[in-house]
Amino acid sequence: MPRSARTPRTSRTPRTSRKKRSSLANRAIAASAALILGGGGLVAVNVYASAGEGRPSAAPPTRAQNVGRQMSTIDCPDAGNELREVPEQARGEVDRELAAMDTQITDAYRQFADRKEQISQDPGLAENAVLGPLRSKRTASLDRIAIAIGRVGERPAGIESLAGCSLRADDNAPGNPGGTGGSGSSGSGDTGDGNDTGDGGNGNGNDGGQGGGNGDGNGGQAGNGPQASDFVDIQSVQPNVDRPRQRRGASRGTFTTDCGRNENGKFNPDNVIVAPGVSNGAHHMHDYIGNQANDAFATDDVLANGATTCRNQGDRSTYYWPVLRLQNGQDEADVDADGGGRDQNVGEIQTPSEVTLKFVGSPVGRVTAMPRFLRIITGDAKAFTNGDANANASWSCTGFENRQLKDKYPICPEGSQVVRTFAFQNCWDGRNTDSANHRTHVAFAWADGRCPKGFRAIPQLVQRIVYDVPPGPGFAVDSFPEQLHKPITDHGDFINVFDQRLMKTMVRCINDGRRCR
Numbered sequence: 001m002p003r004s005a006r007t008p009r010t011s012r013t014p015r016t017s018r019k020k021r022s023s024l025a026n027r028a029i030a031a032s033a034a035l036i037l038g039g040g041g042l043v044a045v046n047v048y049a050s051a052g053e054g055r056p057s058a059a060p061p062t063r064a065q066n067v068g069r070q071m072s073t074i075d076c077p078d079a080g081n082e083l084r085e086v087p088e089q090a091r092g093e094v095d096r097e098l099a100a101m102d103t104q105i106t107d108a109y110r111q112f113a114d115r116k117e118q119i120s121q122d123p124g125l126a127e128n129a130v131l132g133p134l135r136s137k138r139t140a141s142l143d144r145i146a147i148a149i150g151r152v153g154e155r156p157a158g159i160e161s162l163a164g165c166s167l168r169a170d171d172n173a174p175g176n177p178g179g180t181g182g183s184g185s186s187g188s189g190d191t192g193d194g195n196d197t198g199d200g201g202n203g204n205g206n207d208g209g210q211g212g213g214n215g216d217g218n219g220g221q222a223g224n225g226p227q228a229s230d231f232v233d234i235q236s237v238q239p240n241v242d243r244p245r246q247r248r249g250a251s252r253g254t255f256t257t258d259c260g261r262n263e264n265g266k267f268n269p270d271n272v273i274v275a276p277g278v279s280n281g282a283h284h285m286h287d288y289i290g291n292q293a294n295d296a297f298a299t300d301d302v303l304a305n306g307a308t309t310c311r312n313q314g315d316r317s318t319y320y321w322p323v324l325r326l327q328n329g330q331d332e333a334d335v336d337a338d339g340g341g342r343d344q345n346v347g348e349i350q351t352p353s354e355v356t357l358k359f360v361g362s363p364v365g366r367v368t369a370m371p372r373f374l375r376i377i378t379g380d381a382k383a384f385t386n387g388d389a390n391a392n393a394s395w396s397c398t399g400f401e402n403r404q405l406k407d408k409y410p411i412c413p414e415g416s417q418v419v420r421t422f423a424f425q426n427c428w429d430g431r432n433t434d435s436a437n438h439r440t441h442v443a444f445a446w447a448d449g450r451c452p453k454g455f456r457a458i459p460q461l462v463q464r465i466v467y468d469v470p471p472g473p474g475f476a477v478d479s480f481p482e483q484l485h486k487p488i489t490d491h492g493d494f495i496n497v498f499d500q501r502l503m504k505t506m507v508r509c510i511n512d513g514r515r516c517r
Helices: 023-033 063-070 088-114 116-121 124-152 300-304 500-511
Strands: 073-075 166-168 231-233 254-257 286-290 318-322 324-326 354-360 375-379 395-397 409-411 418-423 460-467 475-477 491-495
Antiparallel strands (some): 073 166, 324 475, 375 491, 418 460
């Protein structure tokens, strides 16, 4: 089929078996494997940046290229996290404007990437051609947000301070170890991250930065990541999982729901929680299991009547996360589509070899039922620029799951598979199924297992996704373009659409200490 005629796939043959790799994939895998040194060190990553780009040049970088690499992305304050109080009547308009601001950053990042070498030689070009126009667009959107809120409540003060953005370096970039310095600021000012939702410890044992990879790497998906230092040999990581001690009265049971692995290939780049009514609101592709009616326009009624891939038809919940792609130089069907190639997400989408959805109890007491249509986002799709206040990525390998990585992708030994684990918030405010920033109505329990004041324990969704991908640095999750496919941006989304009877069964099983399916 001609490339111009392609559309995103709604179904396809699952890509899970290593036996079906193309010869091009085998060459890429062999090249990746050759990069792994005895101690897990790396010297390069991703032989094929993307189909059509060819192999990276072996010539040493010029001075201009080195300067250009130091500024890798665009960093903007996340207005969505700052807006904690938005009247219900204004949320639709506010969400649409926030989605528009994401698109503005995506467009500006594309311009920055296209002119990166020119900007390295003429830093003033960044302000004139990228940051200045972006600031103007963000100022207009923030003004419309303030007007919308002001119609039905108190107009937010100081919101205009969120308009400015800056160029910043990749934390892992050569010559910038651990640095986040920016340049070419467009006058944003420090607004703080405003992301603390009472997460006093999520119990998943993530220790960001464990065993960071070495080497400087080059390029990645569509030339915007990841790079070698985003990967680490899991065998070099020390065990770091520390779970709260179970106390007397703990709810020790579990409830597991089987909803498949997205074998039917349902994808879209929407996010009905964050950007309802906005197509391509995520700018990256999601895997969906459970409810099959989920797209940007799905209302609660639509979800209630949607078909489900869950074996128990009483579970019509929707579970979704960014797809993982194998970077072997092969095009996916979405190479010319929103959320795919147009948003710099390229490579073969991988169907998980295993997905487990398990609800667990509280280590200190009983759990209460989740309300129907409760929405929970765990992790932060913008954690690379936002910081790790809301990050909740957990990467590991089968056989090594007592070693969890937050800001690195794991290199698994032969015979071991890559594992993504999402432990969702397990405390609810008892009133709201959502909140203005989609976070403050839920929280993680403290390190000792107790919920923050005013919150009650609910069944905690623990989502485990396994991939049979070749050993070595050759994969990445989809992301917003400016997030550079960083592992710390991994996240999961859940909308509870259990029927009342099955939810009661779940709560009884967990509180009674039974294991149910």
